[in-house]
Every structure is written in C-alpha cells, then in structure tokens.
Amino acid sequence: MFHPLERLHLLFDGYQRAFKVGSVELLLIQEAEQVYLIENRCPHMDAPLTFASVRGDVIRCPMHGIEFNLKTGAGNTPAPLAPIKTYVPIYEGNMIGIDVATIT
C-alpha cells in the first residue's frame, strides 16, 4: 500500500526531510538528481541521520563520521557494521512515497 511522503515538485538537490511511518523513522534525500529513501538511524550507535552531510551517493553520519553508501547502505568501516536500511521510493501521481509493505 502506497504511503505518500512528499510532493515531487518540492524535491531539489540538497533536499533532506525526516518522516515517521508507523514506528519507522525515514529520511528522504535528493542529491545530484538522485532520490534516496533510508531509515533515519545510523547502524553504528543509532544516531539520527537528519542533518548528515551528503555528497554524491555517500552520507556521513554527524555523530562519529562513518560514511555509508546511499544505494547499498554499506558503511566504509573495516570492522563489521550493519548497513543502513534502504527503501525503494515509489512514485504515484505527483507524490513520492513508500510501499508500507516494505517496512519491517
């Protein structure tokens, strides 16, 4: 089931906005004309990624500086670290959103 998050015309490079769907915190990002939808929680120590710096397809956690690939969720640490949870943005009409069935 589609859950709308944002109007498409409000997206721009540098856009970041946090949403809560059910019990899941999400972060919608547009950078370099690419849109990413991730869980708004760093897998290192659970810090929110709101206000994280984004460059290309890399997001840098503001807490300790670990960088994660926005496409794969993988971190750049040598030590094992769970990836950031990524979601596929869904487009419907003039809205971008998420399929709530994909939220776990």
Ligand code: FES
């Ligand atoms: S909480 Fe994100 S790098 Fe430590």
